[in-house]
Amino acid sequence: MVSIPDRKTALRLALVATAAASMAACASHPKPAYPTTRPPAAAPAPRGETAPPPAPVSQAALPGSEQDFVINVGDRVYFDFDKFQIRPDAQPILDAQSAWLSKYPAVTVRIEGNCDERGTREYNLALGARRANAVRDYLVAHGVASGRITTISYGKEKPIDPGSGDEADQHNRNAHTAITGGAAAR
Amino acid sequence: MRLALALIAVFALVVVAAPARAEIEVNVNRGDVxxxxxxxxxxxGPQGPDIAGVISANLQRSGLFRxxxxxxxxxxxxxxxxxxRFPLWKQINAQALLNGQVTQQGGQLRVAFRLWDVNAEQQLLGLEFTSTPDNWRRIAHKISDAVYERLTGEKGYFDTRVVFVAESGGRGAKVKRLAIMDQDGANPSYLTDGSFIVMTPRFSSTSQEITYMALRPQGSSVYLFNLETGRRESLGQFPGMVFAPRFSPDGSKVAFSVEHAGNSDVYVMDLHNRSSVRLTSDPAIDTSPSFSPDGRSIVFNSDRSGSPQLYVMGADGSNPHRISFGDGRYTTPVWSPTGExxxxxxxxxxxxxxxxxxxxxxDERILTSSYLDEGPTWAPNGRVLMFAREAANGASRLWTVDVTGRILQPVPYPLGGSDPAWSPLLQ
Known part of the structure; x- marks a missing residue:
């Protein structure tokens, strides 16, 4: 176990920066590179001209932690409009999820299916359930015990992108793999 | 919640006994009326102007009266x-005249009113309603219904309530609370605290009970909630998600969707013995069931053809057949109270x-168009629909449109809302 010094704020800032860079690096063509659930922290306000710059702090996600999963594996895959088939661009992420979950067998997850708002509420609940189960089936087929996985659909109730239009809609058509237990502490 | 209201209609005021034929009438079937x-x-009398104001606003919003x-x-x-003095009303081109007097005695508000046919110089209605003073808006709604029915020949829909999802906050951060209000947006109250997502409430035909879905990370639940007693109970545990509940017309059953391993099907539960029957078994999405008013049929939403369309089946699941064939995706079917x-x-x-x-x-007819219109619910007389209209910025408001598509307007409830469900006429 790596002990973390009492500098949580600075560490979290660095962590977010790493996450954003990691996501951006993964992005190719129209595949969304939407940041994960953690909103970016505000930059600290400048204090005074004489204040020395803070010493650099190197950090890395603790292996087996939720951060490790989010940053180094990817916790979200995306879908086409009104579809629940696993896209080719989602397969490497789900393969990595399967491998990571095999490496950390105590971890349990909840697959959350999400939809864009270009559908009605109840239909989207059913569609989100299909997406969550498609991811679940993929993980199970790749060796993750089904008892470690639960599914839920949020339909269009929990958009990660508050905008409207094609780009926001694409971001919001996703399945999110949320760790519900068994991960290494931060 | 106090629903047992002492509203007494006294017909003794009807002085013209003969059923004289009125010359005025409102034809509700013509779109160009x-x-x-x-x-x-x-x-x-006390609150007389307020009562007249509520009646006037109701009749105006119906689009049938000016x-x-x-x-x-x-x-x-x-x-x-x-x-x-009829000539004084003819000279301002009034065809009907409604006047009334409020008196308060013994803690009761008594509202006497008469409806007149100005040109025929005849009384059309003479009634009084009595209730507690805090109930003055309901008296105004009942008078509105009496006027509407006398002049159109159809039941009114003003003494009704709407259960809905009150929304606050922007898209992605919306807080959703189960809420209920009068049909004109007055007297809103909130039945859940917003700590979990609620959606798709529906009234029982008794109007004392609603059913709705709650969504938490741990799963979904369908609840029955008695508005009078505050008693809340779950329909029970299901293998996957449970959603889209609706009462049968006699209130004895609830139809809903159950999802299992990604497949959603329509079920119906007998509320007396709590036994459920599965009505659809297609691998497609089957949801949003709605009973016909005779209870014999169910219209529902399915994508078994490849895109969401509307289907009708027997209430036992027999003979499902597609009814929507237009260009587009059809969802949220709701059978009108008249069956029409x-x-x-x-x-x-x-x-x-x-x-x-x-x-x-x-006879498909499109009544509205916008960025996002969703989820119609019928007024109990089948003449008006309420629905949610969401703007591109995520703000959702409740609107109404009449069945001819002529009268489209926002509900005078000042805050955000979605998923409205109209009650039957109150008792």
């Missing part, structure tokens, strides 16, 4: 016991629409 000019002077500007009135301080129409949400050309069709799929 000219609203009937009606004069509604402020009622006399309340005249009170500043044009020549005769003032009318006594309902005395015949009005099925209302729906339609998605086509990048827009959302509220529309109606006959139960056999014929």
């Amino acid at each position: 000219q609203p009937l000019p009606i004069a509604i002077p402020p009622f006399g 309340p005249l500007d009170p500043s044009s009135f020549v005769e003032h301080d009318l006594d309902p016991a005395v015949q009005p 129409y099925i209302a729906f949400t339609k998605q086509t050309g990048g827009e959302f629409h509220i529309g109606v069709m006959k139960p056999d799929g014929s």
